[in-house]
Amino acid sequence: PRPSTMRAVAHLGLVALALQLAGAWRSAVPARASAILHTPARPVSLAERGATTGAAVARMSSGTFGAESISLEPGSLAFIVGVTIKSEKYKTLEANWDMDASLDELERLCETAGLKVAGRGSQSLQHPSPSTFIGPGKVEEIVEAVKEAGATTVVFDEELSPAQGRNLQAAFAKGAGAGVLVIDRTQLILQIFAQRARSREAKLQVQAAQMRYMLPRLQSFLTAGAGMDAKGGTSGGGGAMKGAGETQLEMDKRLFRKQIQRIEEDIKDAMAQRDRFRAKRGERDTLPLVAIVGYTNAGKSTLLNVLCGGDEVYADDLLFATLDPTTRRVSLPENGREVLFSDTVGFIQKLPTRLVSAFRATLDELEDAAILLHVVDASSPQAREQVWSVQNIVNDLGAAGKPQILVLNKADLAGLTAGEDGELGCLPALSPVAQSWTTIHDEARPSSVVVTSAATGGGIDELLHEVERTLRALSVAVECVVPYSEGQLLAEVHRDGTVDAEEYGAEGTYICAHVPRSLGNRLSKYAVAKGTGAGASQG
Numbered sequence: 001p002r003p004s005t006m007r008a009v010a011h012l013g014l015v016a017l018a019l020q021l022a023g024a025w026r027s028a029v030p031a032r033a034s035a036i037l038h039t040p041a042r043p044v045s046l047a048e049r050g051a052t053t054g055a056a057v058a059r060m061s062s063g064t065f066g067a068e069s070i071s072l073e074p075g076s077l078a079f080i081v082g083v084t085i086k087s088e089k090y091k092t093l094e095a096n097w098d099m100d101a102s103l104d105e106l107e108r109l110c111e112t113a114g115l116k117v118a119g120r121g122s123q124s125l126q127h128p129s130p131s132t133f134i135g136p137g138k139v140e141e142i143v144e145a146v147k148e149a150g151a152t153t154v155v156f157d158e159e160l161s162p163a164q165g166r167n168l169q170a171a172f173a174k175g176a177g178a179g180v181l182v183i184d185r186t187q188l189i190l191q192i193f194a195q196r197a198r199s200r201e202a203k204l205q206v207q208a209a210q211m212r213y214m215l216p217r218l219q220s221f222l223t224a225g226a227g228m229d230a231k232g233g234t235s236g237g238g239g240a241m242k243g244a245g246e247t248q249l250e251m252d253k254r255l256f257r258k259q260i261q262r263i264e265e266d267i268k269d270a271m272a273q274r275d276r277f278r279a280k281r282g283e284r285d286t287l288p289l290v291a292i293v294g295y296t297n298a299g300k301s302t303l304l305n306v307l308c309g310g311d312e313v314y315a316d317d318l319l320f321a322t323l324d325p326t327t328r329r330v331s332l333p334e335n336g337r338e339v340l341f342s343d344t345v346g347f348i349q350k351l352p353t354r355l356v357s358a359f360r361a362t363l364d365e366l367e368d369a370a371i372l373l374h375v376v377d378a379s380s381p382q383a384r385e386q387v388w389s390v391q392n393i394v395n396d397l398g399a400a401g402k403p404q405i406l407v408l409n410k411a412d413l414a415g416l417t418a419g420e421d422g423e424l425g426c427l428p429a430l431s432p433v434a435q436s437w438t439t440i441h442d443e444a445r446p447s448s449v450v451v452t453s454a455a456t457g458g459g460i461d462e463l464l465h466e467v468e469r470t471l472r473a474l475s476v477a478v479e480c481v482v483p484y485s486e487g488q489l490l491a492e493v494h495r496d497g498t499v500d501a502e503e504y505g506a507e508g509t510y511i512c513a514h515v516p517r518s519l520g521n522r523l524s525k526y527a528v529a530k531g532t533g534a535g536a537s538q539g
Contacts, residue, residue, distance in 0.1 A: 073114075074114035075115075076115060076153060078116065078118065078152075079119050079146045081157065082157040082158075083122065083156075084123070086125065108297075115153060119145055119149045121141070128158075132164055133161075151176075154168075154180060155184070157185050190206065190213060201271070204266050208263045214256075288474075288496075290369060290371045292344060294374055294375035295386040297346065299375055301326070303409060330464070332465075335499070337498060342369070367398075370402075370403070370471060371403050372394065374446060375407045377410050378408040378410050379413035384437075391443070392441065394444045403474065404446040405467065406446035408451045409454055416451055424462070426451075450462060472498055472514050475515055476515060476516075476517050478512070478514075479529075480526035480527045480528055482508050482509050484508050493519065
């Protein structure tokens with residue numbers, strides 16, 4: 001046979017094999033959908049890693065997706081890189097974090113992910129480089145610093161584009177060793193979220209966010225199993241097969257999108273189940289909800305433990321220690337009225353938009369909340385910048401109009417007091433200190449400021465009194481005579497409202513109280529003239 005005929009037959013055989021493997025993969029996809037991001041990556045060989053230790057890069061193999069799938073080895077050394085963009089186009093003036101503070105936070109994120117920071121570098125630029133984000137000279141400088149420090153992971157404090165990530169990965173692999181992994185802030189946060197997720201819904205949300213991040217960075221997926229190159233098609237064979245690899249990559253991306261759709265459907269099912277639970281809770285409990293929000297590691301979970309008098313809510317000195325909302329009942333001091341306090345996921349500066357949307361479901365507590373309790377680490381040098389970051393996200397979630405109490409926590413570490421006597425508690429509303437905290441953000445403004453220390457218990461009683469006063473301000477005053485046949489309605493008044501006066505008369509129970517507006521509407525048909533007492537007739 002002629003050589004050209006033999007090549008044609010060989011190509012047809014490769015195509016048939018590729019199609020056969022592709023069909024086998026597609027038949028296996030549904031069964032693998034729930035385990036996409038939990039399959040351990042194949043360990044990288046010493047040859048691939050240049051005999052280095054540290055961050056393990058998940059290369060293309062069965063069970064992995066894309067060259068950006070990563071696995072960070074606990075205890076490995078990291079080198080962090082920050083950039084200051086001089087151009088106004090890239091600045092957020094209201095949240096003006098300085099370079100050192102931002103890198104300090106990135107170092108905390110690395111520690112939370114299990115990495116040890118061996119060094120840091122930074123650069124001031126007018127505009128970021130489209131190819132490598134930082135300048136080419138700075139790339140060479142940091143490559144040498146990484147090599148000298150023995151770091152195996154380089155973490156950038158900004159989100160890198162797919163092209164920037166690939167170019168930087170190639171530069172560091174060439175200059176510092178094949179085992180050096182380049183990631184950005186978003187990848188690091190996603191890695192931490194994957195480690196911290198506990199509930200099924202949180203795990204699904206992390207999976208979806210990781211896959212959306214990986215999709216534009218996908219280089220090969222089905223390609224590796226089908227034996228075809230992701231970018232160049234097959235080698236040789238003339239023009240008939242040219243471009244087959246590009247078509248294959250598009251096929252890979254379609255399959256990847258289907259996996260994302262399946263996970264999103266699972267998220268919708270989990271959300272529907274949680275909504276049913278919330279609806280049942282709403283039917284069973286009409287207690288007001290207080291949502292605890294704040295910057296990560298501000299002490300929200302510790303505060304909730306103090307408020308409910310236990311330690312069952314997980315709290316640790318880590319960023320994103322908890323991702324799932326936790327709700328507990330707490331009795332208010334004046335009349336023993338019960339309210340629900342719910343701890344939500346912590347916020348952070350430069351929180352990627354995709355993560356805000358992915359965790360929108362866990363932040364639904366903000367929509368149901370009567371009050372937002374905004375907890376601040378008052379001992380942090382960046383406390384005001386953190387407040388702005390949180391208020392900005394609260395505003396984006398449409399909760400800026402809700403009553404908000406700002407809690408300056410960790411006052412014992414900050415040396416902060418509410419007055420000259422050194423006591424903790426509420427700051428006078430018109431005091432310069434209170435005003436400086438309540439006017440940080442233009443849209444989301446707290447109505448009051450309370451100084452507390454969850455570690456010592458200082459200011460906690462005053463905080464509960466402030467919650468009670470705020471709830472009372474949200475209530476409507478009612479004065480009515482409830483018939484004895486409406487005992488359930490009277491029980492709701494005692495449970496959900498604040499009773500100011502109560503008398504028993506011939507026609508029913510006279511009650512003067514502050515209740516939620518919905519309950520006040522139901523009591524309106526039993527209203528009586530003010531100050532008439534139990535002997536008044538309904539009208």
